[in-house]
Amino acid sequence: xxxxxxxxxxxxxxxxxxxxxxxxxxxxxxxxxxxxxxxxxxxxxxxxxxxxxxxxxxxxxxxxxxxxxxxxxxxxxxxxxxxxxxxxxxxxxxxxxxxxxxxxxxxxxxxxxx
Amino acid sequence: xxxxxxxxxxxxxxxxxxxxxxxxxxxxxxxxxxxxxxxxxxxxxxxxxxxxxxxxxxxxxxxxxxxxxxxxxxxxxxxxxxxxxxxxxxxxxxxxxxxxxxxxxxxxxxxxxx
Numbered sequence: 001x002x003x004x005x006x007x008x009x010x011x012x013x014x015x016x017x018x019x020x021x022x023x024x025x026x027x028x029x030x031x032x033x034x035x036x037x038x039x040x041x042x043x044x045x046x047x048x049x050x051x052x053x054x055x056x057x058x059x060x061x062x063x064x065x066x067x068x069x070x071x072x073x074x075x076x077x078x079x080x081x082x083x084x085x086x087x088x089x090x091x092x093x094x095x096x097x098x099x100x101x102x103x104x105x106x107x108x109x110x111x112x113x114x
Numbered sequence: 115x116x117x118x119x120x121x122x123x124x125x126x127x128x129x130x131x132x133x134x135x136x137x138x139x140x141x142x143x144x145x146x147x148x149x150x151x152x153x154x155x156x157x158x159x160x161x162x163x164x165x166x167x168x169x170x171x172x173x174x175x176x177x178x179x180x181x182x183x184x185x186x187x188x189x190x191x192x193x194x195x196x197x198x199x200x201x202x203x204x205x206x207x208x209x210x211x212x213x214x215x216x217x218x219x220x221x222x223x224x225x226x227x228x
């Protein structure tokens with residue numbers, strides 16, 4: 001069975017540019033969450049989407065946005081990139097009729113901003 | 115602000131030693147609690163979870179955790195570690211506020227000497 005897949009795996013961008021990261025959840029999972037993991041820290045919650053609607057948002061600036069598509073895949077967009085946006089971006093999916101269920105994580109997208 | 119504290123950032127043990135990793139959270143209401151593990155080169159995966167009921171939770175690979183509500187703690191234990199337990203361990207909390215925000219601790223890197 002395919003797990004959560006994220007693309008690309010690695011990305012290098014210049015300050016001021018924008019970036020789009022993609023995530024495909026496990027088949028049947030309707031909920032997708034995005035996290036930012038900076039080196040030496042735990043994942044920081046950015047967004048959760050369920051059935052194409054935002055269900056939760058972390059403490060991130062408006063430069064960060066996301067959406068979920070009818071097939072439950074998701075995109076995370078970051079505008080006006082800063083050096084501090086360099087991190088591993090994780091996507092997790094969960095099946096979801098209850099909110100407190102296990103999250104299945106992808107391998108992440110390593111974003112480097114130069 | 116809600117937070118999760120993991121007391122040890124790095125732990126080094128010999129095989130067969132006992133393990134206890136501390137986790138405390140700051141939220142006064144009902145919570146769901148998780149321990150995730152990340153083995154070298156792999157993605158985050160669930161070790162165990164607590165939602166309600168018996169505060170002593172058993173997970174995969176011989177791990178267990180005890181929820182002590184009065185201490186806001188959810189410590190992870192294993193009686194006898196193996197070299198293959200070398201990994202990074204993350205404690206995570208979902209406060210039952212009707213939201214979907216998962217709060218992770220900073221992680222503990224465990225190295226088990228063969």
